[in-house]
Amino acid sequence: MERITLSRAAIRLRTGEVRLLEPNDSGLKRHQLVIYETEKGLDCSPIVLLPSAIATGYRTIPTVRYLRSATEADIAQLSNKWQEEVKAHRACGEKIALHSLPMKLVETVYTFDFARLTFFYTAEGRVDFRTLLKDLTATFRRTRIELRQIGVRDEAKLLSGVGPCGRELCCATFLREFVPITIKLAKIQGLPLNPNKISGLCGRLMCCLNYEHQTYQQIKAELPSVGTRIRTPDGEGVVIEQIISKEAVMVRVESKAILVKKDQILPALPAEEEKKV
Incomplete structure (x- = not known):
């Protein structure tokens, strides 16, 4: 495995967000599994190699408390966690259908210590899920349940995928926040105004339309x-x-x-x- 040569090691959360490990351990290797603590509990993820742009601005990136490298027991528990997430996802989907709620279940995530279970979903508007939450609480005892509504762009960030350029989605790799993207950006760049050509997997205008916008504005001026x-x-x-x-x-x-x-x-x-x- 390749040794990290950048000054800081980091992990990527299941939501796609990057976090720096604190304290930093220069002996960590790329793809090595580590145990760390966030504000929501323990978790386990592989070390990622930071893009240079992120490494340069590392002081503004949030941190997580690094605890240790993952042991064989930790890896076995991680595998068990993934299996339990599949079961929980199926159970929640069945309960959503039972209550006929207008929501789409996107992803289900346990913390490493099984203390918290988060269900990510999309919906057109606000959803009254009180009865659903009551059923889930009764099903998953001694576990804190969280139902979190996300947008379609957050859904793409969470699930990841490959964009029209052939690379992994920007939102799932290095984008830290979404900025408004308008059709005006495509017009200025002289791109075809065909939605199929300028839309991402989320169905919204591609975030990369904003990357060269400042340059196009300068040339236009x-x-x-x-x-x-x-x-x-x-x-x-x-x-x-x-x-x-x-x-x-x-x-x-x-x-x-x-x-x-x-x-x-x-x-x-x-x-x-x-x-x-």
């Missing part, structure tokens, strides 16, 4: 706006379209439209010379 008269190697004309992805504009010179790169635009003539021309 540097290009002459539509309707501006500019000088080109082929003569003076009027800008009829900005093509930000190519850092160029379409210019109508006399009766034809030509593509002019940003660095091909000639400086405007001084006012006196323009009058002479």
Whole structure:
């Protein structure tokens, strides 16, 4: 197994969130299972290799208390935990159907010590699950039950998957929070406004549309706006379209439209010379 060369070791929670281990142990290896404590109890996860961007900003990432490397007994308990989660998920799904509740069960997670059981679900609005919670409490005695409503983007983050780019979903790997994504971002970048082309597995606009937005905004500001008269190697004309992805504009010179790169635009003539021309 590869030894971690970055300054901090981390784990990824089942919800996709990254947490740094405190205290840090430089002897930990990638994929090594460790036991740690969160605000909700004990848990067990493999060590992950931090992307450089996260490692650089590690001071802002929450921490969990590192306890020890997982023993054979811990690994056996982890396997048992996964089996119990499958059983609990099935039982909760049956109870949701029994009560005809308008909710979709997404994931079921036990803490490592079985002290807490969390059911993640999605729903269109608020759901009155008091009777469901009562049934679950009676079924899973001596375990704290939590029903947590999440959005469709959180669902994709929780379940993970492969995006159109062929890589694991950004939300399940390094994104720490969701920012609003609007169709305006796709328009500025000149992308096809086909929902199938610009939507992620969650059905919402892809988060990666925001990655280059600032660059596109900067290029747009540097290009002459539509309707501006500019000088080109082929003569003076009027800008009829900005093509930000190519850092160029379409210019109508006399009766034809030509593509002019940003660095091909000639400086405007001084006012006196323009009058002479």
